[in-house]
Amino acid sequence: MAVIEAIETVYLELDTASVTFDSLSGYEHLQIRVSGRHNSAGSGGRTIYLRFNGDTGSNYSSESIQGYNGANTGADRYAGQAYVYAGGRLTGPLTPAAENYGVSIINIPDYANANKNTSMNQMSGTTLGYSSGTFTWFGGSVWDNTAALTSVLLYPEAGSFVRGTTISLYGIKSS
Amino acid sequence: MAVWNVIDHEEFSGSATSYEKTSIPASYDHLYFVASARTDVSTYLGSSKLTFNGIGGTSYDLTTMYATTATPTSGSETSNDCINYIYVAANSVLSDTFGTVEIWVPNYANTSNYKQVLSKWTCPNNSTTNSQWIVGQTAGLFMNTAAINQFTFSENTGGNFVQYSTFTLYGINGAG
Numbered sequence: 278m279a280v281i282e283a284i285e286t287v288y289l290e291l292d293t294a295s296v297t298f299d300s301l302s303g304y305e306h307l308q309i310r311v312s313g314r315h316n317s318a319g320s321g322g323r324t325i326y327l328r329f330n331g332d333t334g335s336n337y338s339s340e341s342i343q344g345y346n347g348a349n350t351g352a353d354r355y356a357g358q359a360y361v362y363a364g365g366r367l368t369g370p371l372t373p374a375a376e377n378y379g380v381s382i383i384n385i386p387d388y389a390n391a392n393k394n395t396s397m398n399q400m401s402g403t404t405l406g407y408s409s410g411t412f413t414w415f416g417g418s419v420w421d422n423t424a425a426l427t428s429v430l431l432y433p434e435a436g437s438f439v440r441g442t443t444i445s446l447y448g449i450k451s452s
Numbered sequence: 453m454a455v456w457n458v459i460d461h462e463e464f465s466g467s468a469t470s471y472e473k474t475s476i477p478a479s480y481d482h483l484y485f486v487a488s489a490r491t492d493v494s495t496y497l498g499s500s501k502l503t504f505n506g507i508g509g510t511s512y513d514l515t516t517m518y519a520t521t522a523t524p525t526s527g528s529e530t531s532n533d534c535i536n537y538i539y540v541a542a543n544s545v546l547s548d549t550f551g552t553v554e555i556w557v558p559n560y561a562n563t564s565n566y567k568q569v570l571s572k573w574t575c576p577n578n579s580t581t582n583s584q585w586i587v588g589q590t591a592g593l594f595m596n597t598a599a600i601n602q603f604t605f606s607e608n609t610g611g612n613f614v615q616y617s618t619f620t621l622y623g624i625n626g627a628g
Binding site: 279280281305306338339340341342350351352353354355356357384386387390392393394396397398400415416417418419421423449450451452 | 454455456457458461463486487488490517518519521522523524541546548549550551552554572574575576577578579580585586587588589615616618620622
């Protein structure tokens with residue numbers, strides 16, 4: 278049996294508010310790959326938010342490093358939010374080309390270990406997220422809960438995922 | 453031949469100063485390492501390091517970029533005895549929280565070239581205070597043409613990785 282397996286791929290044929298994966302068991306690590314765009318009017322690049330096991334409490338914290346709009350750099354940190362802030366990056370209506378979708382890779386190691394909180398990292402980017410704006414992003418987040426992960430919810434910071442967004446979930450084994 | 457292969461996996465049942473895999477076969481194209489780790493050092497940022505083949509000396513260069521404040525930082529070091537600037541969670545971070553580490557070592561078994569290393573790491577925390585969280589990535593160079601057959605990932609300040617820290621080493625194949 279393969280060490281890495283595609284658990285599920287969602288290809289959106291309609292604009293969709295969120296995507297949930299809830300068949301996660303049997304692996305050591307999870308990886309989610311997103312090619313995505315949102316439809317929030319008047320905005321360009323936006324963030325992907327995540328929630329685990331349906332938890333809407335203020336139990337998520339995120340930190341990130343980014344480069345944007347040419348030579349600019351920065352870092353963000355948020356504690357006690359109701360979602361993973363640093364989940365990835367989407368393009369949007371102000372992105373010049375409708376065919377331009379942002380890319381994100383989310384890693385969730387040891388997600389089923391009930392002795393530790395769920396930590397994750399993500400690397401993402403959008404070229405021309407706005408008319409001249411670019412964005413590359415690396416972040417880490419923690420969900421303050423030791424429960425084994427049973428579901429992952431992904432949704433845009435604003436609006437919905439647009440048609441053509443593709444989100445794939447992979448499971449990676451350790452034996 | 454499978455593309456992904458598990459070389460080794462360990463979950464620590466107690467504290468230990470390092471994860472080490474010896475006798476790594478040369479039969480893959482690349483190495484990929486995943487860790488979910490926390491140290492017992494009484495600080496926030498758990499400094500860790502990487503060495504190959506049991507070699508220290510002056511065999512490693514590195515360049516890094518990271519954020520532990522609102523202003524990202526970059527830097528480099530030469531002729532190190534290890535690849536450091538790899539951070540996980542330490543004992544003062546939110547309880548039960550472990551850092552994430554990914555390391556790629558492409559073409560690890562070739563005997564003609566030095567070995568390039570790329571690591572990404574996070575120490576997430578429920579704090580926005582400077583130096584109580586960190587995210588970053590570090591590129592390293594092992595200046596040795598020997599095939600890598602030993603991979604050692606260690607706590608870097610005299611402490612230990614704690615129970616439930618996990619370490620997985622994969623061998624990745626390209627097309628035959």
